[in-house]
Amino acid sequence: MSGDDVLLEVRGLRAGYGAGEVLHGVDLSLDEGGCVAVLGPNGAGKSTLLQVLAGHVRLRGGSVTLAGAEVGACSPEVLARCGLYLLPEGKAVFPTLTVVAEVFAAVARFSATGTAVVLVEQYVHRALAVADAAVVLAGGRVVWSGPSAELDEADLAARYLGGTPVG
Numbered sequence: 001m002s003g004d005d006v007l008l009e010v011r012g013l014r015a016g017y018g019a020g021e022v023l024h025g026v027d028l029s030l031d032e033g034g035c036v037a038v039l040g041p042n043g044a045g046k047s048t049l050l051q052v053l054a055g056h057v058r059l060r061g062g063s064v065t066l067a068g069a070e071v072g073a074c075s076p077e078v079l080a081r082c083g084l085y086l087l088p089e090g091k092a093v094f095p096t097l098t099v100v101a102e103v104f105a106a107v108a109r110f111s112a113t114g115t116a117v118v119l120v121e122q123y124v125h126r127a128l129a130v131a132d133a134a135v136v137l138a139g140g141r142v143v144w145s146g147p148s149a150e151l152d153e154a155d156l157a158a159r160y161l162g163g164t165p166v167g
Contacts, residue, residue: 006031007066007067008116008118009028009029009064010029010049010064011065012025012026012061012062012063013025013027013059013064014026014059015049015052015057016048017048017057022140023045023049023052023140024141025062025142026135026141028135028145030116030118030133032114034117035110035111035119035130036117037120037130037131037135038134038135038137039120039128039134039136039137040137040138040143040159040160041138044137049137050118050120052064052072053086054084055078055079055084066082066084100126107130111130128148131148132148134146134148136151136156136159
């Protein structure tokens with residue numbers, strides 16, 4: 001997932017709330033103009049990862065670099081000025097409406113103009129269709145990462161359920 005133009009790099013990220021740790025050594029990288037889908041079951045650590053990246057939750061270990069600069073201890077305001085934003089989810093009350101499609105079209109446009117996107121989406125197939133890379137979290141750990149085209153449905157289902165990958 002990492003190329004010559006790495007924009008965002010997360011290494012050994014540990015984070016949590018209170019005394020509890022949610023993320024246990026998460027790694028991911030995102031190239032300029034790339035889109036990485038972060039997938040996993042409820043409670044896997046996806047939202048915590050996004051909150052750390054946006055500066056709303058402090059990391060306990062590891063590093064976050066943006067364009068080569070360490071930003072893991074920066075405030076949300078500083079990160080926003082650096083171009084790192086968190087756009088929170090909307091609730092998919094009416095999933096057949098054409099909004100969840102406009103959003104995906106916008107993600108594709110962002111990538112085409114060089115904007116990098118970390119995408120957390122409950123509709124896995126739609127996320128994988130626009131992402132060029134994927135990271136699957138389970139129990140706060142990365143259980144799979146690589147090109148989104150290489151993540152097959154059976155393997156993904158096994159990882160979501162905590163089982164052994166197929167094959």
